[in-house]
Amino acid sequence: MRVGVIGGGQLARMMVPPAIALGIDIRVLAEAENSSAAIAATAVGDYTDAATVLAFARDVDVVTFDHEHVPQDVLAALVADGVVVRPAPDALAVAQDKLVMRRRLTAIDARVPDWAEVADAEQLGAFLADHGGRAVVKTPRGGYDGKGVRVVDAADGADDWFATGGTLLAEELVDFRRELSQLVARRPSGEVRAWPLVETVQRDGVCAEVFAPAPRAGELPERARRLATRIAERLDVTGVLAVELFETAEGGLAVNELAMRPHNTGHWSIDGAVTSQFEQHLRAVLDLPLGDPSPTAPWSVMINVLGGPEGQTMPERYPGAMADRPEVKLHSYAKTSRPGRKVGHVTATGDELDDALARARAAAAFFQG
Template identity: 65%
Template sequence: MNSRIGVIGGGQLARMMIPAAVNLGLDLSVLAETEGSSARLAATAVGDYHDAETVLRFAETVDVITFDHEHVPEMILRQLVAAGHLVQPGPDALRFAQDKLEMRRRLGELGIPMPDWAAVTTEDELQDFIDDHNGEAVIKTARGGYDGKGVRLVRAAAEAADWFRVLNEDGNGGALLAEERVDFRRELAQLIARRPSGPSALWPVVETVQKGGVCSEVFAPAPGTNPRVLELAARIATTIADELGVTGVMAVELFETTDDRLLVNELAMRPHNSGHWSIDGSVTSQFEQHLRAVLDLPLGDTGVRAPHTVMVNVLGGPTEGEIVDQYPHALADQPGVKVHTYGKSPRPGRKVGHVTAFGDDLDDVVFRARAAAALLGSDL
């Protein structure tokens, strides 16, 4: 059996795969971007994932390649496949997580519900879209955006002039994604894991709360959700995973509208912030499940361990010292909360860790999770 897993990217997602790999007796190696990365405990190589030779050399040391992020160039992914390396998820699936315009086009072909959208290449095209959508639009860069980066709400095309200028600097042109501004009740996420041989497993639908464009809190399962919405979320995620040939964990970020419709916002083909609650709140965490899936092993139970689990991100961290310096007070005050840190230095708005609380009473669980995050120096 293949048991050596290589992860490209040394961030917190790779870091959280390490305990799962240890428990399963798997060898996990990481190609990190820099020394001292979050996943430094497993970083067997440091190099640029934009360099094909570096990535191919790393791939020679493992049985299967997977990812901490979706930013490895498609050309390099295809070189890996051509050289006979197992890549999970593969480039044919990852391209739809790497390029939002490609994602919108493919989901449209599949009949997946989405916000109204258009690819716009000029300010005039964007202004026409704005005029047709109540005088405003959400614009996104097709590639590279995350945690609120590469996203703007605009009411005039001139507000995107700098983005169009950057797109055209190389002379090849390009397009932005323009979307209608959705009047939604809340944001949900449906996580799914799928094996290369086809079987998949779904976690409960969760509610996500964003502040400043960054995920702040996750409620699992999403409180008070209509059974029809749960069924629709599962069907959407399963259809996308099967039709796109996704392997490993995929998160489908969703808008729940005021009339109980679901619209797909974003896709992530890797473990995702909306699934961090599963480390402590699910029988099988998203990180263990991802490793199982990319190795085509039987998937684990995704049931919950408690009626309510709440995850709160620790954003920024303490203004002085490191997050571990806050442990004596935080751990004493909230002994029932699980703390996960990412090995990062504090910085305003930066994800430096998360806390998870669980129990029978939602209000109590929320209070304990927020209290622990605040004591650890979260700035939201």
């Protein structure tokens, strides 16, 4: 079983241990020699170049992704050459473009924030006038970790983006209680498995903390599971699907974003679930029976390590962290620190949420200075 992963980031890196355990030959097309997934990088090249990607893909049984940025023409070339691509290009297109995502979710009656495609300041101004004078504006492509997203309260608030050409996504500013995330995995034969609904804490548009399961959730987990399963089935998603959600002020659920790959909000599953999202993704794209996603502890807390001492890596601070918190799991992405950069994460599990959170924060503090 040979799986090719396009993209050499930390998601590809974290697929390597379960691939080794299952005896899967995992190969990575990385963007650079020093990528996070360099340990499995069998090729280095441009993922936007069809010839490069085709040469990589001809030696694997299935191609999957560390990110959603592979152009559709490259994906089409893979399919035309007989390469198995999972998720398929049609599904991946929904995660690549936020306007396509909003159209498709609206078409399948999945609740989303009120939205509009706007082409200039005049149209943005009209949207603002209809939504209380404030709105969220997003670039349709390429945004992540808070990039390509801003809150505006004036018609000229996105003029710099309009100047680059193309249209933007304008959305209502949702009055929400908290942000949640529901991950499911689906294999081509149709089997779907869901992890517990989790609560996420965002800082400056970047996921900072994840609590699994989401506390004080009531009926929301079952509703979120049904919603994510319906999206996966209607969009024909293969592999892991992350559905980022708002819990609205009235207690409902609205879809914020989709990702068709392992996702930051599922990293807790490496240490806190019977089957991690990374093992499950490999199983799913190979159409193997899916593993049990049940939690192995009452609570898991994952905290991203963001930034830290300039130029250092996480392992340089391991002695102190390991001595102080030997029970907390540490995960380095083999990246040097710079302000705001996601260089790793820590996970603590336990019987009490507050205790697990305190221990995870104490461990993360060693790396964040």
